[in-house]
Amino acid sequence: MTSKSLDFALGCPMPLPERDRIQLGHGSGGRMSANLLKERFLPAFPGEVLRQLGDGASLILGTREIVVSTDSFVVTPLEFPGGDIGDLAVNGTVNDVAMMGAVPRYLCAGFILEEGLPFEVLDRVVASMSAAAAAAGVVLVAGDTKVVERGKADGMFINTTGIGELQEGFRPAPHLARPGDAVLVSGPLGCHGMAVMGARDGLDFRLEIESDTAPLLSLVAALREAVGEGVHVLRDPTRGGLASALNEIAQASGVGVVLEDGVIPIPGAVAAACEVLGLDPLYVANEGVLVAIVDGEMASGALEAMRRDPLGREAVRVGTVTADHPGLVVLRTGVGGTRIVDLLPGDQLPRIC
Amino acid sequence: MTSKSLDFALGCPMPLPERDRIQLGHGSGGRMSANLLKERFLPAFPGEVLRQLGDGASLILGTREIVVSTDSFVVTPLEFPGGDIGDLAVNGTVNDVAMMGAVPRYLCAGFILEEGLPFEVLDRVVASMSAAAAAAGVVLVAGDTKVVERGKADGMFINTTGIGELQEGFRPAPHLARPGDAVLVSGPLGCHGMAVMGARDGLDFRLEIESDTAPLLSLVAALREAVGEGVHVLRDPTRGGLASALNEIAQASGVGVVLEDGVIPIPGAVAAACEVLGLDPLYVANEGVLVAIVDGEMASGALEAMRRDPLGREAVRVGTVTADHPGLVVLRTGVGGTRIVDLLPGDQLPRIC
Numbered sequence: 001m002t003s004k005s006l007d008f009a010l011g012c013p014m015p016l017p018e019r020d021r022i023q024l025g026h027g028s029g030g031r032m033s034a035n036l037l038k039e040r041f042l043p044a045f046p047g048e049v050l051r052q053l054g055d056g057a058s059l060i061l062g063t064r065e066i067v068v069s070t071d072s073f074v075v076t077p078l079e080f081p082g083g084d085i086g087d088l089a090v091n092g093t094v095n096d097v098a099m100m101g102a103v104p105r106y107l108c109a110g111f112i113l114e115e116g117l118p119f120e121v122l123d124r125v126v127a128s129m130s131a132a133a134a135a136a137g138v139v140l141v142a143g144d145t146k147v148v149e150r151g152k153a154d155g156m157f158i159n160t161t162g163i164g165e166l167q168e169g170f171r172p173a174p175h176l177a178r179p180g181d182a183v184l185v186s187g188p189l190g191c192h193g194m195a196v197m198g199a200r201d202g203l204d205f206r207l208e209i210e211s212d213t214a215p216l217l218s219l220v221a222a223l224r225e226a227v228g229e230g231v232h233v234l235r236d237p238t239r240g241g242l243a244s245a246l247n248e249i250a251q252a253s254g255v256g257v258v259l260e261d262g263v264i265p266i267p268g269a270v271a272a273a274c275e276v277l278g279l280d281p282l283y284v285a286n287e288g289v290l291v292a293i294v295d296g297e298m299a300s301g302a303l304e305a306m307r308r309d310p311l312g313r314e315a316v317r318v319g320t321v322t323a324d325h326p327g328l329v330v331l332r333t334g335v336g337g338t339r340i341v342d343l344l345p346g347d348q349l350p351r352i353c
Numbered sequence: 354m355t356s357k358s359l360d361f362a363l364g365c366p367m368p369l370p371e372r373d374r375i376q377l378g379h380g381s382g383g384r385m386s387a388n389l390l391k392e393r394f395l396p397a398f399p400g401e402v403l404r405q406l407g408d409g410a411s412l413i414l415g416t417r418e419i420v421v422s423t424d425s426f427v428v429t430p431l432e433f434p435g436g437d438i439g440d441l442a443v444n445g446t447v448n449d450v451a452m453m454g455a456v457p458r459y460l461c462a463g464f465i466l467e468e469g470l471p472f473e474v475l476d477r478v479v480a481s482m483s484a485a486a487a488a489a490g491v492v493l494v495a496g497d498t499k500v501v502e503r504g505k506a507d508g509m510f511i512n513t514t515g516i517g518e519l520q521e522g523f524r525p526a527p528h529l530a531r532p533g534d535a536v537l538v539s540g541p542l543g544c545h546g547m548a549v550m551g552a553r554d555g556l557d558f559r560l561e562i563e564s565d566t567a568p569l570l571s572l573v574a575a576l577r578e579a580v581g582e583g584v585h586v587l588r589d590p591t592r593g594g595l596a597s598a599l600n601e602i603a604q605a606s607g608v609g610v611v612l613e614d615g616v617i618p619i620p621g622a623v624a625a626a627c628e629v630l631g632l633d634p635l636y637v638a639n640e641g642v643l644v645a646i647v648d649g650e651m652a653s654g655a656l657e658a659m660r661r662d663p664l665g666r667e668a669v670r671v672g673t674v675t676a677d678h679p680g681l682v683v684l685r686t687g688v689g690g691t692r693i694v695d696l697l698p699g700d701q702l703p704r705i706c
Contacts, residue, residue, distance in 0.1 A: 022470040027500030040476060041496060044483035049459075049494040057494035059459050061518055064417045070461035070514055074499045106402075106412050108423035110512040112465070117375040123393060130397035141402040141410035143394060144512075146427045147380030148704060154505040159463040159497075159512035161423055165414055351501060 025346020029239030030283075032346045053252070054174055055096035055235065058166065069096035070161040076351045078121060078155050080199035082191070082210030083287070085158055086128035088353060091213050091287060092238065093162040094136045098220045099234040099290070101172045102164035107133060108142040110159040115150045125156065136215040138162065170224050172292075176232040177253035182299035183319035184292045186219055186312045187212065189242055190270035193284035193352050198273065209269050212288030218309050223292055226305030233293035236286065238353055240344070242318075243282040245291055246329045247343045256325035259341065261333045264318050282331075283344055285352045293321060378699020380427075382592030383636075385699045406605070407527055408449035408588065411519065420455035422446055423514040429704045431474060431508050433552035435544070435563030436640070438511055439481035441706060444566050444640060445591065446515040447489045451573045452587040452643070454525045455517035460486060461495040463512040468503045478509065489568040491515065523577050525645075529585040530606035535652035536672035537645045539572055539665045540565065542595055543623035546637035546705050550630065562622050565641030572662050576645055579658030586646035589639065591706055593697070595671075596635040598644055599682045600696045610682040612672040612694065635684075636697055638705045646674060 025032040042050065049057045056069025073089040090107065097104040109129070113122070133140055191212040198207030216236060223231050233253070237245035242264075246257045266281045274281045288311060294302045299317055306312030329341040378385040395403065402410045409422025426442040443460065450457040462482070466475070486493055544565040551560030569589060576584050586606070590598035595617075599610050619627075619634045627634045641664060647655045652670055659665030682694040 016471050020472050022466045022468055022472070022475065022500055024468050024500050024502065026466065027498060033498065036498060037496075040472070040479060041498075044479045045486065045493040047492045047494065049492065050496070057459075057461075059492075059494050059516075061414075061419055061458065061516070062417055064415055066414055066419070068459070068461055068495055068514075068516065070463050070495050070512070071497045072463040072465050072499045072512060074465060074501050076505075105414065106410075106421070108410075108421055108514050110423050110425035110463075110514075112425050112427060112510055113375045113379065115375055115377050118369050119373050119375070119393070122375065126393060126397045133398065139400040139402065139412075140398040141400065141412050142421055142423050142514075143390075143403070144424045145380060145386065145389060145394075146425045146510075146704075147375055147377050148427050148507060149377065151504070152427075152429075152507040153510075154501060157465055157499075157506075157510065159423070159425060161421075161461050161463075161495075161512075161514035163412075163414070163421065163516075351499075 024350045027350065028346045029244050030344040030346055055099040058100060065166055067097050067100045067102035067164045067166060068161060069093055070159065071096060072157060072159040073353055074157050074351050075196060075353050076154060077199050078125065080196045080211055082195050083213040084125055084128050085156060086125035087132035088213050088287060089158040089160045090129050090132035090136060091215050092353060093160040094138055095216045095236045097162040097164035098217050099236055101170045102166045104136060104138050104162045104164040106141045106163040107138045108161040109140060110144045112153055112157040113145060113147045114153040114155050115147055117155055136217060167224065169229060172231050172234040174233055174249050174252035177249050177255050177293045177321045178232060179255055179321055179323040180296040181232055181293045181321040182296050182317050183257060183321065184294060184299065184302060184315060184317050185242065185265065186290045186306050186315045188265045188267045188314055189286055189289060190266055190274065190281040190284035192287040193349050194270050194273045196352050197349060207269060207273050212286060214288035214311055216290050216311065219290055219306055219312050222305040222309050223302055227294055227298040227302045230295040230298035231292055235291045237289060237291055238285050238287060241283040241285055242291065243329065243341045244343055249293065250329050251327045254326045256322040257319055257329040258322055259319040259329065259331045261331050263316055265314055265316055279348050282341060283348050377703045380703065381699045382597050383697040383699055408452040411453060418519055420450050420453045420517045420519060421514060422449035423512065424449060425510060425512040426706055427510050427704050428549060428706050429507060430552050431478065433549045433564055435548050436566040437478050437481050438509060439478035440485035441566050441640060442511040442513045443482050443485035443489060444568050445706060446513040447491055448569045448589045450515040450517035451570050452589055454523045455519045457489060457491045457515045457517040459494045459516040460491045461514040462493060463497040465506055465510040466498065466500045467506040467508050468500055470508055489570060520577065522582060525584050525587040527586055527602050527605035530602050530608050530646045530674045531585060532608055532674055532676040533649040534585055534646045534674040535649050535670050536610060536674065537647060537652065537655060537668060537670050538595065538618065539643045539659050539668045541618045541620045541667055542639055542642060543619055543627065543634040543637040545640040546702050547623050547626045549705050550702060560622060560626050565639060567641035567664055569643050569664065572643055572659055572665050575658040575662050576655055580647055580651040580655045583648040583651035584645055588644045590642060590644055591638050591640060594636040594638055595644065596682065596694045597696055602646065603682050604680045607679045609675040609678040610672055611675055612682065612684045614684050614686045616669055617671050618667055618669055632701050635694060636701050
């Protein structure tokens with residue numbers, strides 16, 4: 001076994017072809033990520049829970065059901081307009097727990113630090129995590145720190161695992177979308193991805209865009225109170241953006257989704273930056289937006305409830321679930337045409353979270 | 354905020370002094386790790402649970418108490434005699450949960466993969482995790498995969514979080530050592546650390562040492578059955594070895610520990626390799642050994658129970674807890690002298706787990 005790993009460390013005389021190696025796209029949240037999971041991880045691990053492929057997992061301890069979710073954060077740069085890896089690592093995991101319909105209570109954090117990381121950067125990130133945890137009402141209960149040599153990591157990576165409690169009679173899940181349901185988004189799309197992009201070295205213009213990183217707990221609570229079990233699916237469209245989230249839901253539920261082009265809320269600055277960079281905003285990551293798929297008859301009540309929350313002021317219905325074209329998401333354009341909004345194979349924007 | 358992080362990425366014109374940066378020793382499990390935790394993490398996060406500073410945390414969900422533990426694994430090389438980062442990541446976390454007196458049930462795993470990692474390496478590591486999870490009786494319930502560019506990580510890092518159930522009437526904890534207690538170790542020391550060391554590039558001799566990585570669950574169950582609440586403290590002496598584990602216990606319990614030099618089980622090959630490399634085996638990591646601090650009158654029953662388990666065949670009493678020199682661990686040498694076995698400031702062996 002050892003010799004194989006040394007081969008890798010030293011570089012093989014005959015380099016392995018790309019198809020036999022991990023590529024950046026495997027971390028994209030797109031088709032390559034899905035294939036990596038299906039082909040290399042799922043076959044190795046038995047159990048139904050992992051196969052739910054939700055934002056987290058619900059599991060039984062004794063007679064009690066709890067929700068857990070884990071996420072590693074590798075965003076670069078570590079700090080960007082509107083946030084940093086610290087609040088991102090808290091909000092990202094807290095939101096995944098919330099998308100399962102649970103209230104997050106506890107957080108574990110594992111830090112991988114690169115030798116040479118300035119304490120002042122670490123201190124800012126930790127302060128930011130602390131504030132985010134307080135805002136989300138979660139308590140950090142366990143942590144771990146590892147340090148690797150200079151050049152063996154990129155400043156800092158953070159893994160967080162969140163643990164939450166399910167709420168009686170509220171169990172949204174990716175497979176529960178039904179024809180006739182309304183597709184709602186809680187706010188403007190693409191801000192997180194473009195804020196991180198704009199903070200990268202080498203970009204020759206400054207974007208006036210801030211990350212939307214935020215805990216979505218109050219929005220979920222508002223939806224639960226307003227329409228309860230009328231909320232069929234909740235998802236935070238992070239890596240891979242709205243398009244990837246809806247594709248996963250369409251596949252999990254065996255339904256189609258029709259999006260109305262004109263009403264999808266994309267801020268002008270995001271649209272302009274995406275155009276310059278050749279990106280499609282539907283695939284750009286969000287960290288403070290949720291997609292709610294709700295019973296069609298309850299859509300206006302759900303929207304009203306969301307709009308009363310500061311994070312949901314611009315909540316809007318962007319589409320409808322249909323029995324047509326199961327597994328596919330299509331965009332109805334202004335001129336009456338449609339185009340398929342597919343899963344991308346790989347990354348538009350690597351290391352966005 | 355952004356400009357600071359870019360400064361770091363680009364290298365400051367006036368480099369920060371070492372004392373203002375993360376150093377390898379901060380990941381050692383020694384004094385520098387303890388200071389990092391006390392000075393930079395604990396002040397940021399409120400709550401009693403984190404301050405227990407155990408191998409994991411016990412927490413309340415509704416009316417139920419559960420145990421969680423999180424750990425990141427950055428071992429290099431990824432594969433070494435007797436194991437790889439995969440079984441290490443499962444056993445390490447499962448053992449931390451077990452050291453809290455709980456039975457591990459569920460596992461979450463977060464992977465950070467370097468672009469270019471050969472699938473064959475990933476597949477072997479995943480297979481090894483799968484086998485380790487099955488052996489430990491834990492189910493993987495949630496996972497996450499991120500990919501970073503070539504040169505931004507070192508092959509693969511894995512974070513695991515374990516969740517377990519406490520057992521009625523069995524609550525060992527680092528602060529429960531009492532004068533008169535016996536200090537037992539379940540088997541030979543130093544094998545994991547020296548096996549990894551021996552697998553590194555650049556070492557000009559081959560060691561015939563295999564890692565001891567293993568789940569300690571059956572040993573814990575045997576101890577629980579044999580002496581129950583007579584087990585005061587359980588600890589797996591990983592990073593920092595037996596010396597660091599006992600120092601932490603001595604400090605948490607406000608007691609002293611006296612070790613008997615002649616009886617500490619150090620295999621000949623480990624002793625020889627440590628001598629060549631200038632290392633002290635008391636500080637070398639173990640991944641399949643536990644330290645049990647038990648009521649002195651129950652020591653022989655505890656030893657008998659451990660010795661019936663294959664992992665505990667060579668279990669032995671290595672010392673005694675005393676009211677003298679609280680917070681200190683001393684080694685009584687053959688010639689009647691004693692020396693203080695202190696926490697090391699930093700690393701003997703970085704990236705051993």
